[in-house]
Amino acid sequence: MIKNRSLGGKKIRVVIAKPGLDGHDVGAKVVALALKDAGMEVIYTGLHRTIEEIVKTALEEDVDVIGISIYSGAHLALSKKLMDRLKNMGLADKMVLIGGNIPQKDVEKLEEYGVNGIFPVGSKLDNIIDFIRKRIDVRDEKK
Amino acid sequence: MKKNNAEEQKTVVLESGIEVKPVYGPEDTKGLNFDEKIGHPGEYPFTRGIHPRMYRKRPWTMRQYSGFGTPKETNERFLWLLEQGQTALNVAFDLPTQLGLDSDDPFAEEEVGRVGMAIDMLEDLEEAFVDIPIDKISTALTINPVASVLLAMYLVVAEKQGIPWDQIRGTTQNDILKEYIGRGTWIFPVEPSIRMIGDMVEFCSQNVPKFNPFSVCGYHIRESGATPIQEMAYAFEIAITYIQEVLGRGLKIDDFAGRIAFNFDIHGNIWEQVAKFRAGRRLWAKIVKERFGAQNPRSMTLRMIAGGGGGGLTVQQPENNIVRGAYYALISALSGTQTMALCSYDEAYTIPSKKAALISLRTMQILADEMGLKDTVDPLGGSYYIEWLTEKMEKKIVECMQKVEDMGGMVKAVQEGHIQREVSHQAYLREKKIQSGEIPKIGVNKYVMAEEQTEIELHPFNTKVAEEQKKKLGRIKARRDYAGVKEALIGLKKAAQTEENVMPHMLKAVKSYATLGEITKVLKEVFGEFKEPVGL
Numbered sequence: 001m002i003k004n005r006s007l008g009g010k011k012i013r014v015v016i017a018k019p020g021l022d023g024h025d026v027g028a029k030v031v032a033l034a035l036k037d038a039g040m041e042v043i044y045t046g047l048h049r050t051i052e053e054i055v056k057t058a059l060e061e062d063v064d065v066i067g068i069s070i071y072s073g074a075h076l077a078l079s080k081k082l083m084d085r086l087k088n089m090g091l092a093d094k095m096v097l098i099g100g101n102i103p104q105k106d107v108e109k110l111e112e113y114g115v116n117g118i119f120p121v122g123s124k125l126d127n128i129i130d131f132i133r134k135r136i137d138v139r140d141e142k143k
Numbered sequence: 144m145k146k147n148n149a150e151e152q153k154t155v156v157l158e159s160g161i162e163v164k165p166v167y168g169p170e171d172t173k174g175l176n177f178d179e180k181i182g183h184p185g186e187y188p189f190t191r192g193i194h195p196r197m198y199r200k201r202p203w204t205m206r207q208y209s210g211f212g213t214p215k216e217t218n219e220r221f222l223w224l225l226e227q228g229q230t231a232l233n234v235a236f237d238l239p240t241q242l243g244l245d246s247d248d249p250f251a252e253e254e255v256g257r258v259g260m261a262i263d264m265l266e267d268l269e270e271a272f273v274d275i276p277i278d279k280i281s282t283a284l285t286i287n288p289v290a291s292v293l294l295a296m297y298l299v300v301a302e303k304q305g306i307p308w309d310q311i312r313g314t315t316q317n318d319i320l321k322e323y324i325g326r327g328t329w330i331f332p333v334e335p336s337i338r339m340i341g342d343m344v345e346f347c348s349q350n351v352p353k354f355n356p357f358s359v360c361g362y363h364i365r366e367s368g369a370t371p372i373q374e375m376a377y378a379f380e381i382a383i384t385y386i387q388e389v390l391g392r393g394l395k396i397d398d399f400a401g402r403i404a405f406n407f408d409i410h411g412n413i414w415e416q417v418a419k420f421r422a423g424r425r426l427w428a429k430i431v432k433e434r435f436g437a438q439n440p441r442s443m444t445l446r447m448i449a450g451g452g453g454g455g456l457t458v459q460q461p462e463n464n465i466v467r468g469a470y471y472a473l474i475s476a477l478s479g480t481q482t483m484a485l486c487s488y489d490e491a492y493t494i495p496s497k498k499a500a501l502i503s504l505r506t507m508q509i510l511a512d513e514m515g516l517k518d519t520v521d522p523l524g525g526s527y528y529i530e531w532l533t534e535k536m537e538k539k540i541v542e543c544m545q546k547v548e549d550m551g552g553m554v555k556a557v558q559e560g561h562i563q564r565e566v567s568h569q570a571y572l573r574e575k576k577i578q579s580g581e582i583p584k585i586g587v588n589k590y591v592m593a594e595e596q597t598e599i600e601l602h603p604f605n606t607k608v609a610e611e612q613k614k615k616l617g618r619i620k621a622r623r624d625y626a627g628v629k630e631a632l633i634g635l636k637k638a639a640q641t642e643e644n645v646m647p648h649m650l651k652a653v654k655s656y657a658t659l660g661e662i663t664k665v666l667k668e669v670f671g672e673f674k675e676p677v678g679l
Contacts, residue, residue, distance in 0.1 A: 021238035021254050023327020026367050029567035030574045032679055046675035047327045048242070050250070072238060073493075073604055074253040101493075121458050122587065124578055 012136050014065040017045040017054040019082070022072035027099055027121065031067060034125040035132070051081045055089055064136055067097040075102055076109060083113045095135060099123065157415045159372045161535050167527035175530055180425070184479075184520045186440070188428040190421050190533065191521035192479040193444035198517035203475070204482040205507050206283060206448070207500050210235030210260040212608045214270035217260040220497070221275055227504055232275070233283045233484055235259030235494065236293075241328040243289045243663030246612035256608030258494055259285075263616050264658045268296040269303065277301055281312035283358070283448075288330040290317035290357075291339050292662050295649040298351065314355040314404050317343065320381040321360045323557045323673065324566055325367030330663065333558050335670035339645065341388040346646035348399045357385060358404040358448070365408035366454045368570025371419045372536065374408060376543035377562060379427065380553040386435060396435040400442030407447055409471045409478075410455025417523055418532035420449070420478035426537050449475040450483035450507075453490050460586035464488035469506050476516040477523055483507055560676025567679070616658065623656040631655040632665050639669040 016032040018025055025047055036042045043061050045054060058066050066086075070078055079098055086092055095116045102110070102120040110118055117131050155163040164171075175181065182188055185195030194200060207229060210217045221232055236259040239251035245263050246255045255261050262268055277300070286293045294315050301311050319336040322329040329336070343356040361369075361378035369377065382403060389399055407423075409416055428443040437443055452471050456464040465488045475483050485506060487499035495503070510516050523529045550556040557563070576582040583589045635648040652662055 018327075021242055021244075021250070021328075023238075023322070023325075025327055026325070026567065026570050029679065030571045033567065033571040034575075036679060042679065044677050044679055046677040072254060073257055077253040125574065126578070 012040045012065065012132060013043075013061060013063040014040050014067060014132070015043045015045060015054070015058050015061060015063045016067045016069070017049055017057070018047045018070075019049055019051055019054055019068050019078045020070065020072065020074055021048060022070055022074070023047055024071040024100070025069070027071070028067075028069035031069070031099060031119075031125065031128060035129065038129045038133075040132070051078065051085050054082065055085045055091065058086075058094060059089065059091065063094065065095045065097060065132055067099065069099045071101040073101065075100060076106055079110055079115055080113050083115065087114075095132065097128070097131075099128075157412055158370045159415060159419075159536060159539055160370070161415075161532065161539070163528075163532075167531055169527065171527050171531040172534075175534060180534065181524065181530065187432065187443060188425040189444055190425040191524045193424065193446060193481070195520075197479060197520040198476070198511070199520070202511045202517055203480055203507070204231045204281070205229050205504060206231040206233040206281075206482050206484045207487070207495070207503055208233045208235050208285065208451075208484055209495065209500060210271075211237075211258070211494055212256040212260060212605060213611055214260055214262065214267045216608075218271050218273055218275070221271070223497075224500065224504070225275070225280070227501060228508060229504055231281045231283070231482070234271075234285060236284075236286055237261045238328070240659060241286060241289070243292070243330055243659055243666075245616060245658050245660030246609055247616055248660055252609075255612055257604050261608065261612045262293070262296070262659060263612060264619060264656050265296050265299055265653050266615070266619055266656070267612075268293070269300050272300050272304075277304065278306040278310045281314070283314045283316070285316050287316055287319055287322050287326075287328050288336060289659060289663060290315040291343055291645060291649050292653065292659055294343060294347075294354075294356070295646065295653040298650065299653055308351045309353065311351055312353045314358045315343070316360065316406070317357040318360045318381065318406075320384060320553055320557055321363050321378075323675075324377070324562050325363040326360075329673050329675075331666065331670040332673045333554050335639075335666075336673075337384065337388050337554070340385055341392060342644045342646055344385070344389045344399050344402075345392055345394065345644055347402070348394060352402075355402045355404040356399075358406045359385070360406040362406045362408045362451060364566060365410075366452075368566045368568075368573060370569060371408075371411060371415055372539045372543050373566070373569070375419060375423045375426075375536075375540045376547065377553070378405060378407070379423075379430065379540070380544055380547045382427075383430070383434075384553045390435070396431065396437045397439040397442050400431055400435070400437055401439060401444070403446070405445060405447040406451075407449045408452050408454070409449050409474050410452030410467075413470065413474050413477075414528060414532060415536075416474045417478050418529055418536050420445075420447070420480070421521075421524075421529070421533040422537035422540060424479075425533070426540055446481050448482040448484055449478060449480040450485045453486050456486055456488070456490055457584060457586050460592065461488055463586055464490070465502055465506075468503060469510070472506050472510050473516070476510055479521060558676070560678055563676065564678065619656055620658075627655040628652070628657045628661070631657055632661060635662065636665045636669060639666055 016028050032042045032044045097117040099119040184192035238254045240262045244251045284293050347354045347356040359378045359382045361374035364377050365374040424445045427445040431437045431443045485503040487495035487503045489499045580588045631652040638645045638648045
């Protein structure tokens with residue numbers, strides 16, 4: 001049983017990942033540092049990861065949250081692949097966040113795929129932290 | 144009244160950590176010896192510019208970044224840009240090409256032709272340059288770990304057009320060290336990557352004398368979060384690393400230093416940027432002359448492309464970026480840049496649309512022809528503030544370079560991730576300051592329009608591009624003489640395994656229609672792949 005991680009229990013564990021070929025990692029690293037500062041345990045995958053590698057890391061590191069960052073425009077295909085993979089691996093309970101260059105018109109589609117939070121360029125770091133904390137707490141209380 | 148007072152009392156500190164006084168006067172530049180520190184343009188230490196008459200003689204080269212989809216589509220855009228008065232080309236490749244993957248590689252899926260044009264083999268580059276007089280224009284190829292392959296292709300294209308190599312002008316970006324710090328298109332480990340750069344410099348100095356085999360990019364380091372001081376210091380440390388590699392092969396500094404190019408960022412405080420470039424020119428001249436013993440003044444000149452600054456642009460109220468772009472162009476011109484590639488207003492979120500690219504080009508043309516920027520060299524030279532700031536920044540850049548050398552030099556600092564960590568921490572600090580409003584950003588944390596529609600238009604991505612590329616690839620693969628391909632690849636592999644220069648073999652491989660992916664695979668077998676230090 002996962003304890004209420006943000007309130008004195010185990011730390012919330014997050015993997016921040018860069019899937020695909022896109023090399024813009026500033027956003028991913030900034031978010032990773034902000035989550036770390038907020039007291040979470042953050043694993044950064046580095047660049048050019050495949051979806052399979054990211055899911056493997058998420059599993060091995062027993063993370064609560066998977067955050068992916070994409071700037072090249074390939075976010076729809078990569079998110080779909082990630083969500084399918086998580087489902088197949090029985091990891092559908094992981095919270096999935098996406099950041100980067102995400103146009104408003106794609107938000108609905110990403111939600112449809114099951115992405116929990118969408119944080120395009122310009123999102124507030126505090127909002128990302130709050131988003132994770134609130135939902136992990138609620139989820140853990142239900143368990 | 145009270146508020147005004149508080150404004151007046153507030154200290155002003157530049158990103159470089161230098162505090163700015165409200166007024167400057169003669170006492171601030173008293174210690175500066177004119178000949179030693181400022182001098183005349185076109186003369187050592189080149190503080191005021193690298194040519195005696197700068198834009199009076201020739202305005203800066205205008206070179207917008209472009210390329211997308213198939214080589215044919217890109218060719219159309221190139222021809223159109225040249226028709227509009229652009230004077231050089233700046234080629235964008237898609238991510239698979241930049242990472243040495245063919246369009247039919249499973250890992251290339253969804254990325255073929257997306258952020259630049261797709262190149263799989265010689266025929267693609269030939270198509271991209273149909274009807275383009277490559278002996279008359281200069282071409283920048285924005286390509287890094289596989290720059291040697293693209294250079295070989297470009298040289299063969301020239302050969303096929305009947306243009307001798309000694310007439311070819313251009314640049315391969317080919318700055319791998321900055322790829323590990325920002326931008327992220329790396330493949331091979333650090334050391335063999337630097338060796339490949341050395342091979343290209345050696346080859347070009349003997350065969351393609353007007354070509355710049357690498358362009359050191361402070362730009363992407365700054366875009367990844369570095370301060371203007373770090374941007375210059377890291378770029379110089381990188382350039383020094385490449386110089387040492389080439390000197391180690393027995394070349395003399397004057398054989399190649401005149402072909403070293405730089406690519407710098409422009410966003411931020413206007414005076415700080417201008418002083419950054421003036422300080423940079425002075426310091427670089429000193430390094431090349433004193434540390435490396437150059438005799439030829441040309442070797443000592445900091446030749447640069449500037450004008451980009453995507454990091455300063457905003458997704459919010461995107462039209463404001465047109466205004467920012469115009470100021471960036473002004474800064475670049477006041478800084479004495481040789482080439483300008485302006486960020487287009489939609490660059491915060493996509494590769495430039497035709498309209499945005501044209502506005503950027505017109506911005507530069509307006510500045511050159513209407514505003515008097517060509518009239519006189521270094522118009523800010525002699526300003527108390529600018530000269531004082533130039534001096535301060537030079538000292539800070541030297542200190543920052545020393546820190547890298549204390550870490551054991553750029554190669555070690557990058558292999559161990561020190562520079563990457565330093566830069567991402569800077570990015571985080573800056574982002575926090577923007578989010579708290581400490582760094583004002585119009586439309587983001589000041590004068591925000593709540594009702595604003597920030598829907599952005601991405602460059603339309605055509606999934607047919609990948610299909611077309613794959614078909615073409617299959618067609619050419621079926622047609623080519625595979626025995627020849629194999630032989631060329633074996634030769635390349637042998638050269639990579641020894642100390643032989645890879646370029647002659649690269650040319651053979653490219654001519655045999657070996658694909659970019661096949662060539663990269665061979666090099667990976669020999670060199671292995673870079674292991675990214677991922678510690679935060």
